[in-house]
Amino acid sequence: xxxxxxxxxxxxxxxxxxxxxxxxxxxxxxxxxxxxTNGSGKSSLLQICSGLIxxxxxxxxxxxxxxxxxxxxxxxxxxxxxxxxxIKSSLTIKENIQFISALGGVxxxxxxxxxxxxxxxxxxxxxxxxxxxxGQQRRLSLSRLLMTRSKLWLLDEPFxxxxxxxxxxxxxxxxxxxxxxxxxxxTTHQEMxxxxxxxxxxxxxxxxx
Amino acid sequence: xxESINIFFxxxxxxxxxxxxxxxxxxxxxxxxxxxxxxxxxxxxxxxxLINELIPGVIWISALLATCLSLESIFRSxxxxxxxxxxxxxxxxxTLIVSAKIIAHWLTFGIPLIIISILMGLIFSLPVDxxxxxxxTLLLGTPTLSLFGSVMVVLTIGLRGSMLLSLLILPLSMPxxxxxxxxxxxxxxxxxxxxxxxxxxxxxxxxISLAPIAAxxxxxxxxx
Amino acid sequence: xxxxxHQFGSPKYFYNISLVLSKWIAFVCIACFIAGLYGGLxxxxxxxQQGDSYRIIYIxxxxxxxxxxxxxxxxxxxxxxxxxxxxxxxxxxxASAPIGASFTFLALTTGAIWGKPMWGTYWVWDARLTSExxxxxxxxxxxxxxxxxxxxRIAARAGAxxxxxxxxxxxxxxxxxxxxxxxxxxxxxxxxxxxSIHYSMxxxxxxxxxxxxxxxxxxxxxxxxxxxxxxxxxxxxxxxxLDN
Numbered sequence: 001x002x003x004x005x006x007x008x009x010x011x012x013x014x015x016x017x018x019x020x021x022x023x024x025x026x027x028x029x030x031x032x033x034x035x036x037t038n039g040s041g042k043s044s045l046l047q048i049c050s051g052l053i054x055x056x057x058x059x060x061x062x063x064x065x066x067x068x069x070x071x072x073x074x075x076x077x078x079x080x081x082x083x084x085x086x087i088k089s090s091l092t093i094k095e096n097i098q099f100i101s102a103l104g105g106v107x108x109x110x111x112x113x114x115x116x117x118x119x120x121x122x123x124x125x126x127x128x129x130x131x132x133x134x135g136q137q138r139r140l141s142l143s144r145l146l147m148t149r150s151k152l153w154l155l156d157e158p159f160x161x162x163x164x165x166x167x168x169x170x171x172x173x174x175x176x177x178x179x180x181x182x183x184x185x186x187t188t189h190q191e192m193x194x195x196x197x198x199x200x201x202x203x204x205x206x207x208x209x
Numbered sequence: 210x211x212e213s214i215n216i217f218f219x220x221x222x223x224x225x226x227x228x229x230x231x232x233x234x235x236x237x238x239x240x241x242x243x244x245x246x247x248x249x250x251x252x253x254x255x256x257x258x259l260i261n262e263l264i265p266g267v268i269w270i271s272a273l274l275a276t277c278l279s280l281e282s283i284f285r286s287x288x289x290x291x292x293x294x295x296x297x298x299x300x301x302x303x304t305l306i307v308s309a310k311i312i313a314h315w316l317t318f319g320i321p322l323i324i325i326s327i328l329m330g331l332i333f334s335l336p337v338d339x340x341x342x343x344x345x346t347l348l349l350g351t352p353t354l355s356l357f358g359s360v361m362v363v364l365t366i367g368l369r370g371s372m373l374l375s376l377l378i379l380p381l382s383m384p385x386x387x388x389x390x391x392x393x394x395x396x397x398x399x400x401x402x403x404x405x406x407x408x409x410x411x412x413x414x415x416x417i418s419l420a421p422i423a424a425x426x427x428x429x430x431x432x433x
Numbered sequence: 434x435x436x437x438x439h440q441f442g443s444p445k446y447f448y449n450i451s452l453v454l455s456k457w458i459a460f461v462c463i464a465c466f467i468a469g470l471y472g473g474l475x476x477x478x479x480x481x482q483q484g485d486s487y488r489i490i491y492i493x494x495x496x497x498x499x500x501x502x503x504x505x506x507x508x509x510x511x512x513x514x515x516x517x518x519x520x521x522x523x524x525x526x527x528a529s530a531p532i533g534a535s536f537t538f539l540a541l542t543t544g545a546i547w548g549k550p551m552w553g554t555y556w557v558w559d560a561r562l563t564s565e566x567x568x569x570x571x572x573x574x575x576x577x578x579x580x581x582x583x584x585x586r587i588a589a590r591a592g593a594x595x596x597x598x599x600x601x602x603x604x605x606x607x608x609x610x611x612x613x614x615x616x617x618x619x620x621x622x623x624x625x626x627x628x629s630i631h632y633s634m635x636x637x638x639x640x641x642x643x644x645x646x647x648x649x650x651x652x653x654x655x656x657x658x659x660x661x662x663x664x665x666x667x668x669x670x671x672x673x674x675l676d677n
Contacts, residue, residue, distance in 0.1 A: 052298065083291070
């Protein structure tokens with residue numbers, strides 16, 4: 001049954017029409033890649049999908065409910081990862097993870113070592129997040145993918161600042177999520193190959209798709 | 210439901226820890242507060258009677274200005290590092306989370322402010338009634354300033370021109386200032402301050418009910 | 434009913450209708466001004482207490498009424514913007530703010546001018562004057578906030594929040610003369626009671642109020658039309674309009 005419907009979306013930023021008449025549907029287990037050059041509206045499209053920005057035209061439905069009317073249930077099912085990492089430099093990694101997991105609705109006082117190992121930040125619990133490198137901070141931010149109950153993932157350039165291992169790690173997390181019926185939409189400006197999984201694609205550029 | 214209460218305390222604890230780890234923001238404002246109060250008597254000379262009359266008002270005005278200064282820290286870092294988007298899109302009510310942040314601000318800034326004000330009152334040998342009036346009005350007034358101020362902070366975050374925040378806070382804080390000064394003046398002539406206290410309490414209740422909702426709406430507006 | 438609101442909210446329809454209305458409004462405005470000023474300055478008898486200097490009431494009182502009225506328009510448009518996101522409401526609010534600020538400033542200054550010969554002072558910190566001053570700051574803050582944003586839609590919605598919070602001030606201004614004993618006299622005109630002011634003075638006052646109100650509508654509509662053209666710049670009908 002269709003889960004995430006986008007109908008006739010139009011986005012206008014700074015008096016420029018970035019894209020118009022955009023329509024697509026996502027079902028359980030779908031994986032969608034949005035690519036395009038810088039400034040083509042990838043982040044804006046993702047922010048519209050998350051409900052942060054409103055499109056100038058068009059509707060978005062989750063489970064056949066308009067996401068603006070039923071935004072509570074929509075937000076429960078959605079995870080958004082933006083460009084910025086949303087971590088605090090003055091907090092330790094453990095405190096950051098505790099906050100992320102609480103915000104994601106996951107039970108606290110878990111053992112976080114497994115999560116830290118998965119994102120490649122083993123044995124760093126007591127370090128201050130401000131002392132990490134950019135790539136490590138991105139990994140910390142990505143830990144939210146492992147501590148969420150949300151079905152729909154909207155990831156803005158999740159592979160940024162990561163090395164080859166990091167990219168593969170994220171790929172695996174995403175594929176695992178899709179395998180259990182989750183829906184993932186991500187943006188990227190790099191060439192990606194998802195070998196093990198069918199990948200839908202939207203290219204934003206001069207004229208949409 | 211209990212999950213929502215849980216996130217309230219998680220947020221509160223997080224903001225308190227952050228304020229403790231990075232003390233510069235609120236310590237700067239408290240020092241600013243003290244400096245204004247200390248500088249004022251220099252201009253009065255040694256006319257003790259004049260100082261006694263004016264110092265309570267000076268304390269209150271300094272409190273207002275120092276609060277303006279300290280308010281920006283509530284949301285600025287969350288805006289800069291993207292936490293605001295996560296909070297807005299989370300499954301928990303935004304008003305609850307915003308309330309936690311405002312309360313954390315008052316706990317780290319408002320309470321030391323009140324304590325310092327009482328100390329100032331003692332240093333200037335103000336009569337006990339006046340110090341009590343100062344205490345009560347600040348106790349009711351500083352949360353109100355934190356609440357209304359945070360709405361204005363959200364509306365003006367990141368905009369050029371830092372005076373805009375003060376301009377917006379001014380109209381909303383004038384009633385609080387007026388009633389507080391009335392109360393302090395009444396206390397200094399041994400009149401009851403109960404009426405002004407009721408007014409301040411009423412304004413505080415109004416702020417408690419309106420400000421978190423307004424701040425959440427303003428957050429959503431600023432993010433779009 | 435909804436169709437009517439929808440039509441009214443369409444910028445093109447609003448633009449054309451307001452052009453037609455504006456001609457009539459200007460006519461009514463000028464007529465009321467002339468009648469009101471003549472009635473107030475010439476026909477109405479001198480006050481037995483204040484003599485002829487009370488006549489500034491015909492400028493001062495309508496100005497203060499309008500300062501409150503325009504703020505209510507501001508707050509209502511703000512609410513409409515937040516709830517239904519109708520663009521015309523954005524424009525109305527943006528255009529009304531400077532006019533409301535001017536009325537408030539006029540009320541404060543004519544009040545001060547009246548106050549000096551009457552009560553010996555330009556200003557006193559009573560409830561009504563202080564809250565009117567707060568109103569002026571609210572207007573100025575609103576205008577400053579709106580001009581700080583590049584995106585006008587966000588500006589309108591941010592301003593709406595500010596306007597709605599400040600609405601608390603309006604009942605305070607209005608009822609301050611009843612709640613506290615102040616320099617101002619009590620209310621002379623209320624909806625349900627017979628007014629305590631003589632008819633020969635009342636009629637010019639109401640005429641001046643009508644003049645001020647139509648003046649406000651005329652100027653506000655001009656502002657709204659400007660905003661419409663600016664925002665609908667890319668549409669065909671505006672391009673045709675500007676070519677002519």
